[in-house]
Amino acid sequence: MESQANYSRSGSQEQLTFQCAPPKMHPDQLVRSAPTPPYKGAPGYKCSVYYYWWRYLKFSTDYRKTCKHDGHGTCARLYKDFGNLYQTSFSEWWQQRWHLFVEPPAATIVDNNTAFDDQADILIIKLDRSRGPEAIKRSLEALHLQIHYPERCNTQPRSAADYPVFARPILMTLHRQLQVYKLKTRFAHVPDAQIADWAGVVVNNKLDGMTERQLVKAGIPTDRLHAKIRRAKNRVVQRDYRMACSLIANAAKGVFPKSDTR
Template sequence: MNDISSEYRPSSGRKFFMHAPPFKGRRSKKTGEFLSKRLARIQPPFDGAEPWQCSVYYFWWEFLRRHDGYRDCCERGGEGRYKKLYADFGDVHSYTESEFWAWWTAKMNDQETRGEYLFAEPKARPLQVADRVLNTQPSDTLLVEIPLEVRTAYLVRSFRRLLEEHKGAVAAARRVSRARYPVTATVRLVSLYQTLRVWDAWIEHGRTKKKYEIADLAGVYVNRVVNGETVETLKRRDLPYKDVQNEVRRRQVMAVNRYLTAAQDYIDNVGKGQFPLRNEGTKAPKRYKTRGERAR
């Protein structure tokens, strides 16, 4: 979590997000497509996704709701290990799955909603006369000497040319988020959605079903063709199919393990205010654990 003072927060005007924020969104009655050009460029994470579900910030909220320690904090009214995180994110369990928009738009202060408070970039720094002491110049600032006698139009052209000459530094500075909680990595929304589905299926059915059955429940895709054959085609020809079936199931188990490993990382780190962050060396759970067991 970034430690940003209140003076560095957006004060007015439209807020800027490094990643596409949730929108209410309106769709065309004829095509069903989003009217917003920005939303139209976003691939929905699943069929029928609401506009506000087409954002990494929505999945941040969802994975936080899977964190057992944070759930306990919410049940204790914000007390305990996750007290500081609770002060920012609030009781995410007081909202149902369909009430994300109410959580996102809840007022944090006179100027910001919760989504803006957590994830919006600070207001742009104004142009100003800079100190001439170069060793105090931060890496994301370009010290410029402006000849005041020159006409404004020429100054604008010169300024644009100067930015072009330093476009590498400009691009690097603009890639750095200065939000209270910056997104730590770029992960496709459809992958976050699939990871969430596998985790939820595992939590609900992990004691009673095999991992290849979890794959079917969660809609995990694997290649079912083995040496040019599938279980279905072999069955139709009344030929042995067990070897092919076992290989498909092995692929399903491997896929589920990958998703469970990712989910465990995301859930662990979202409790630290970081998402979607992966760890080194995490292993997929071998069996479902009760909430009490996972909290130990």
């Protein structure tokens, strides 16, 4: 889990936990365990799965129609939580919706100054019984580790957020797949190999272990190498497009990142 202390409904600073790193909205914002950026030089707010959740959902035709009809449509339930994405920037949307992704604790320390006697070291724990026995058990176990074995606090408990992250996100892949989707949608008649070049897709550029330069130097025709690279680019673009379509469809169901295809 990723801890973050910059958000509070009441305006006061409190320790909050997200399943994945939240977007870095300010230069002085502390984000532990920052993920690998989606691309070189990406701004901090894009270095988060929650940004791409917002971005992919904006490409959903069903969600767009629901927003156009003021929340009435196939995505009406999701609209109540996510709102109209098309009338606000990501920064504004996140400031209003971050609580949807916060991990609510089932057990928290509320006081550490109470003692039964001079030698006692007492902590008062607050439990939210409405979360159920399993959630309380997990939180108590996490508190036990946090208090007595802080060096072991690297386990990944099950998410209890309103909208948990479905799978471990790789931001570089999400970014590339979205780029491919946008390009194929806009330039439907452009060859996939060209789309791959525009999207920065990198494939194996060797034939029998030899680069194009080595083939030319050895007097070997490069036609087979060019054909191999073209086929590889086509496969990557076609797969990325299918996965992006599936990611968008599932985002409109409140699940991300989830792809039902390969």
